[in-house]
Amino acid sequence: MNSFLIKADPAYRKKVILLLVVLTLLGAGVAIYFQNLMNALLASAETDPRGSIEETIRIFRILMAALGISLFVMGAYFMWVSIRILRSSQFPPPQTKVIRDIRAVMGRPAMIRGVFGLFLSLLIMGAGVAAPYIAFTRFEAAMAEMAADLDQSTLPERSFPENRPPVQEK
Secondary structure (H helix, E strand, C coil), X not given: CCEEEECCCHHHHHHHXXXXXXXXXXXXXXXXXXXXXXXXXXHHCCCCHHHHHHHHHHHHHHXXXXXXXXXXXXXXXXXXXXXXXXXXXXXXXXXXXXXXXXXXXXXXXXXXXXHHHHHHXXXXXXXXXXXXXXXXXXXXXXXXXXXXXXXXXXXXXXXCXXXXXCCXXX
């Protein structure tokens, strides 16, 4: 097996670490924002349940679209890297910057990694298309059922279980 050492690029390492810190902070900010948004929706559900359902559906659509796009783009990138591995029979592919010293793998072991990467990239891209669609259709059906059951005249004053009217057995 032919192999050689690929030296780390310190400037690239700093960029990657900075990117990870920024993405972590961005993710934490988005999580806090959506937590506050959900709390506001829960509070408004007491006075306007139908509006809360519609707003929840809108938010869910945005989240599922973002998930689908993110997965699809990530899968496409992995596919591009896998194709480069298969064309060069080298892992990591030529001219790839690395953040730590790594031994390049050549020949059959690299080709196996390339094929495996290609397979995984197709799975990720498929999940990017299928998962949001499946989650959205199931969520949409559940929300439509809730909206159909919603009757303003029979709503209890509060949504807490202890304030709901007792369920009558048939």
